[in-house]
Amino acid sequence: MNNTIGIIGGGFVGAATAWAFRPTHEVKVYDKDPKASTHTFEETVDSDFVFICVPTPPKEDWTIDLSIIESVFESLRSHIRGQQFLIKSTVLPGTCRKMSEKYGIKVSSNPEFLTERRAKWDFINAAQIVIGSDNEEDAKKIQDLYQQRFNSMKYTITDTVTSELIKYTLNCFFATKVSFMNEIKLLSNKIGADWDKLVEGFTSDSRIGDSHIDVPGPDGKYGFGGKCFPKDLNALMELFRNNDIDPLVMSAAWERNLKIR
Template identity: 35%
Template sequence: MAARRIAVMGAGYVGLTTAACFARLGHQVTCADVDPQRVAALSKAEVDQHEPRLAELVEEGLREGRLRFVVGVPANLSDVDFLFLAVPTPTGESGAADLSAVVDVLTRTRERLPAGCVVVIKSTVPVGTTMRVTKLLERPDVTVVANPEFLREGHAVEDFLHPQRIVVGSEDEASALRVLALYAGTDAPAVITDSASAELVKYASNCFLAMKLSYVNTLAELCEQAGADIDDVTEGMRLDERIGAAFLDPGPGWGGSCLPKDTKALLSTSDKLDVDFPLLRAAIDTNTHQVRRVAGKVREAVGGSLSGVRIGVLGLTFKAGTDDLRDSPALAVAQLLAAEGAELTGYDPCVPEGASPGPVRVVDTPQRAARDASAIVVLTEWPEFAALDWTQMAGQVRHPVVVDCRDLLPAEKVKAAGFRLIATGKPDTGN
């Protein structure tokens, strides 16, 4: 298709990926953000997100003249074909999504949009937002389309350019098809539906994944008590095509920028519509329990008291492959440990030494994190932790105890180094 003129409001994780990838697909893209320093850095192709290929695509878009960055609202919107909203929708006090950034953008742009422009909501928004935005615009010559994102951190560029599906929702089918055409060349299955259904797809997907993770975390706890092995149990589950292989890895809980926010938002929507959703509520409660359970395992591993005890923490981000610390279960566990008096020294490949993520003092190597520790706790599934020289690590610690909350480490190798290994979903044999 012919190149289109696109304005993307917001240069965060979703907005920047959207802008850079649409430029890669040949469109003319202006990406706007309220942070002048961020815009200045991006205009020089300086990308601070740990996201494979993103910096490369930003540099390419700038070099080819298909991508530019501006502060605030673009000065000229008169020739824009599509206005994408990719602004934050954080959790409000009630648990519902806070749409103030969406409303602010629309208030500042609605009178400047050309007739025939399509406003595309990329931000994750509650059911009914597209219709609300349509009324707020008071522009019958401008249509609004829901086009939720399904970008995994650490795989965002790949997910945008080679998506599993594209979902577009609007009460105006012609506008929905116009948005779908922007993705020409990605060869993904498409779902064209109404706006409410499109909005709900995003929440339904993320909340299902959260429930699946809570399920496997509880299953891991059951394995520990029953003398079963979570690896063998999930291997048997993964082979069932009805269940699928993904999201069956136990951990210290789920977190990040999406799952905590989206579960609360969908539960809030359900409450407003008087729909009881006990499964989702239980998934959230289970996640809170999981963080406390992990802290309890660490307490037991060091003898029952954490007061003044030095703990080495491996992994701080909410998952491997990203530098995102938002709602990280690793930090949630760390907060509980610190509240009981533990002294925490941590290492993460994507968190620089000297950073202050909560109560953890960050150092630049796993060995330094382990130095004089009464226990090492693995909280993020970075592959390099499994590849560590655990004999060398044993020479750093005060007491050779490892609590592997990700079931990541090679058990025989760690035990051979002299450690007592307490792994998630495995019975504690005491060796």
């Protein structure tokens, strides 16, 4: 019999996760909004695997707000019976270990790589499933769960810190790529280059990839906005500074974005 799955948070990440696993698993969803819930909190966490898919919004100073995740783990204290807890929310490296130590439970990282506009499609067509666990047996259990539903996915298995950093690295690289292309567009316009041909020639090199190239972007605006890129770029830059490293490249990408957005 396949494992049961609980999902805390019924936003686009939680909803896509539930939708993706329902064909093969019993899935329970709890959200503070009753309309997004299928079960109570107690019923949801009484599952073999519990995915935590709650927001991690930025504070006014752009540092990450973990208060919602903290409140989830506080509520879990009296419901622990050996479940696998996985954080899908975007959290800074070290968060899973912090939660594990603080609440006395094993927490794994399983970051999402979804766009809000097509989250369900992104989930079932993911380039990879990243599983971060500090316990080899737990990582195997999580991979087995995914393979019950997706038997042809590429898996990247690593520790929690590396898994968390993979998510930030991807998002911040894409944000930097957007800023870079916007800067090239400024020069292209100034000197009368053919922008469409430039993009065609640039993306014809298979090393480049054709994502995050459009200027203006999908929202019709220059630079990057949305919920993820500004938050994640600034959070990672803060982590750099806290470790006495100057994030020169990312700082430049952010400064360019502020000028054109």
